[in-house]
Amino acid sequence: MSHRMKYWSRVPAFFQAQLKLTQAAKKGLGDDVLAELVVLRASQLNRCAFCIDMHVTNLREAGVEQRRIDLLPAWEEAGDLYSERERAALAFTEAVTVLTEGFVPDAVYERAAAQFDETELAHLLAVIVAINNWNRVNVTVRQPPGAEL
Amino acid sequence: MTNPTTPSAAQQAPAGAGHHHGPRMRWAKLAPEVYKAMIALDAAAKKGLDGTLIELVNIRASQLNRCAFCLHMHTADARKAGETEERIALLAAWEEAAGFYTDRERAALALTEAITVLTEGFVPDAVYEQAAAVFEEAELAQLIAQITTINAWNRFGVTTRLVPGQV
Numbered sequence: 001m002s003h004r005m006k007y008w009s010r011v012p013a014f015f016q017a018q019l020k021l022t023q024a025a026k027k028g029l030g031d032d033v034l035a036e037l038v039v040l041r042a043s044q045l046n047r048c049a050f051c052i053d054m055h056v057t058n059l060r061e062a063g064v065e066q067r068r069i070d071l072l073p074a075w076e077e078a079g080d081l082y083s084e085r086e087r088a089a090l091a092f093t094e095a096v097t098v099l100t101e102g103f104v105p106d107a108v109y110e111r112a113a114a115q116f117d118e119t120e121l122a123h124l125l126a127v128i129v130a131i132n133n134w135n136r137v138n139v140t141v142r143q144p145p146g147a148e149l
Numbered sequence: 150m151t152n153p154t155t156p157s158a159a160q161q162a163p164a165g166a167g168h169h170h171g172p173r174m175r176w177a178k179l180a181p182e183v184y185k186a187m188i189a190l191d192a193a194a195k196k197g198l199d200g201t202l203i204e205l206v207n208i209r210a211s212q213l214n215r216c217a218f219c220l221h222m223h224t225a226d227a228r229k230a231g232e233t234e235e236r237i238a239l240l241a242a243w244e245e246a247a248g249f250y251t252d253r254e255r256a257a258l259a260l261t262e263a264i265t266v267l268t269e270g271f272v273p274d275a276v277y278e279q280a281a282a283v284f285e286e287a288e289l290a291q292l293i294a295q296i297t298t299i300n301a302w303n304r305f306g307v308t309t310r311l312v313p314g315q316v
Contacts, residue, residue, distance in 0.1 A: 004277060010290040013193035021186035028180055046267055096308050098268065099214055104308045109173060122179035129304045133190075136264055136297045140272045 007141040008149040015149070022130040028123030033062055034089055037072065037082075038124070039131040041090055042097045044073055046135035053145035088115040089124060096128045171310020187301065194294035197287070200230055202257055205240065205250075206292070207299045209258055210265045212241055214303035221313035256280045257292055264296045 008015045026035050036059045043051035059069050071078045075090050082090065092112040095104045102108075116124055143149075177184040195203060204227035211219035224237055239246040243258050250258070260280040263272045270276075280289060305311070 004281075005286060005290065007290060007293070010287060011193065011294055013196065014190065014291075014294045017186055017190035017193045021183060021190055024180070024182035024186050028183065047271060096304055099304060099307060100266065103215060109308075118174050119179045122174060122176040123183065125176060125305065125308055126180055126183040129301045132304060133297050133301055136267055136300060137293060139267060140264055140277070140293055 003142050003144050003147070005141045007137060007143065018130070018133055021126070021133070025123050025126035025130050029120060029127055030123075033059070033064060034086060035127050036062060036064070037068075037086060038089055038093045038127055040069070041072055041075070041093050042128060042131045043135055045094065045097045046132065046139060048135040048138050048143075049145045050138045050143040050147065051131070051135055085115045088112045092124065093128050096125065097132055172312055172315070173309045176305055176309050187298075187305075190301070191298050194291065194298040196291060198291050198295055201227075201232065202254060202292075203295055204230060204232060205236075205254055206257055206261045206295055208237065208240055209243070209261050210296060210299040211303055213262065213265045214300065214307060216303040216306040216311075217313045218306040218311035218315075219299070219303055253283045256283045260292065261296050264293065265300055 026032065029035055036055055040052065040055040040059060043055060056069060060066070068081055071081055072090075075082050075087060088111045091108050092104075095102060095108045112121060112124070137143075204223055207223040208220065208227060211223055227237055228234075236249050239249055240258075243250055243255065247255065256279045259276050260272075263270060263276045280292070284292060
């Protein structure tokens with residue numbers, strides 16, 4: 001799986017806009033640990049090795065318990081390891097990421113809307129969209145884990 | 150249930166009236182800094198790409214992601230830019246309508262599908278190499294950016310159930 005293209009330095013304006021999108025989304029959500037859990041889960045679904053490596057590291061550095069990182073792919077079966085707010089956000093993340101399976105069903109949307117006010121929910125959606133952007137590009141160009149952007 | 154046939158009819162209807170299919174929220178108003186960044190992302194992605202190609206890519210991704218709002222917008226934009234009805238209509242079956250699209254367009258459409266439905270194949274070598282054979286690297290980088298950006302708009306549109314023709 002060799003690196004196909006040194007991508008981000010080729011598109012500096014796109015890179016800057018993508019950074020701004022990510023920052024605006026996270027700032028509006030206002031919960032960095034939740035954002036990192038969401039971003040890691042999307043990266044797992046999209047199998048972005050570069051992104052998983054980065055966000056596992058971020059979660060560890062933020063002091064998140066290792067079990068909460070390790071069990072994330074099975075969060076639905078992990079009992080009370082994740083709060084209802086986190087679980088609602090993770091279900092929403094999966095629906096928005098694997099968009100074409102279900103197109104964000106009402107049950108998933110309403111579960112998230114019960115835990116987040118509208119402004120938070122708009123920014124949570126933006127966090128999910130932004131990581132999907134990073135995932136799409138980094139998978140497409142096969143960005144190696146740990147490599148510089 | 151009303152079924153407005155023109156954007157002006159849709160705009161006259163009260164928000165959500167008679168149409169249970171959204172919108173769920175007005176994300177751009179709720180997250181103006183995010184919206185601004187999306188506009189910048191969109192402008193940066195388009196740089197140096199052919200307008201005809203951009204709209205074909207936008208329509209195809211929006212078909213796969215079933216974003217009605219985006220399809221309404223980009224089929225209209227394509228028509229305004231002089232795209233033919235035939236090429237718009239056949240786009241969902243472009244592989245079987247090879248004579249209607251150039252080699253470059255077909256390579257771009259295959260790449261669009263692979264990046265959009267990412268988890269089925271994760272952009273196989275054959276698709277990537279076909280695109281790399283007809284687009285030089287700088288242009289290919291822009292094309293990847295464009296495909297990523299329309300996917301972002303699609304995710305906002307589908308998740309919040311934007312109504313076609315309404316802003």
